Amino acid sequence: MKILFAIAPDRFLDQEYTVPKTAFEEKGIECITASTIHGTCYGMHGEIVESDLSFDDVNPADYDGIVIIGGIGCQDYLWRCEKLIDITNAIGNAGKLTAAICLAPIIIAEAGLLAGKNTTALDTPASRRILELDKAVLVNEPVVVSGNIITARMPQDAKAFADTILQHLA
Template sequence: MKILFAIAPDRFLDQEYTVPKSLFEEKGIACITASTIKGTCYGMHGEIVETDMSFDDVNTADYDGIVVVGGIGCQDYLWRCEKLIDIVNKFGNEGKVTAAICLAPAIIAEAGLLAGKNATILDTPASRRLMTLDKAVLVNEPVVISGKIITARMPQDSKAFAEAVVANL
């Protein structure tokens, strides 16, 4: 099994990447990381990640699911990243696990996958507006599973989020 992580090139939320990645690797799941760039990406709390590829090089057929990591960089770099939105749309339409945490569920909404479905997100005026515009049904729960779509609220939910992803692979 293989999971694609999508992170912002700057200010992704470290724990939302490291906690799921560690759990997946413990379970024997290969983890590949992509961003808007191939190279060095920086977490909000000091994590430094060398990505395996840029979004331009992603072939969804190579993966069993995608995990989009939040953080303030997610809003700044990924919310309007058409390439990532297209990738997320493909994962969802192929019936693969499509997961996002913190501010990242907005990308699943932008991909057209949350209309009429329960989801959660870190509640800010901007994130609430985006989710509402894309017709997601907001639920105030740590982790929400709607079929193969998994959303989580905040860094403290990283372990439960990762466990939900593993259970749905």
């Protein structure tokens, strides 16, 4: 099993990345990290990650799912990243795991996958506006499962997010 992690090149939320990635690797799941760049990416709280590849080098067919990580960098770098939106659309429409946490569910909505579906996300005026425009149903729950789509609200929900994804993949 191979999961693609998508992170911003700067200011991704550290624990939203490290908690699920560690949990998946402990279960023998291969984790590949991609960003807008191939190289060094910086977390909001000091985590430094080398992305394995850039979004331009991702073939969605190579992955069993995608996990998109939030943080303020997600809003700045990923919300309007057409390549990531296309990757997310391809993975989601193939019925594969499509997961996002914090500010990242916006990307799933922008990929056209959340219309009429329950989701959760960090509730900010900007995230709420985009989710409403994309016709997603925002609910205030730590983790929401809607078919192959799993979303989580905030960094404190990272462990529940990881556990829910692992249950889904089992």
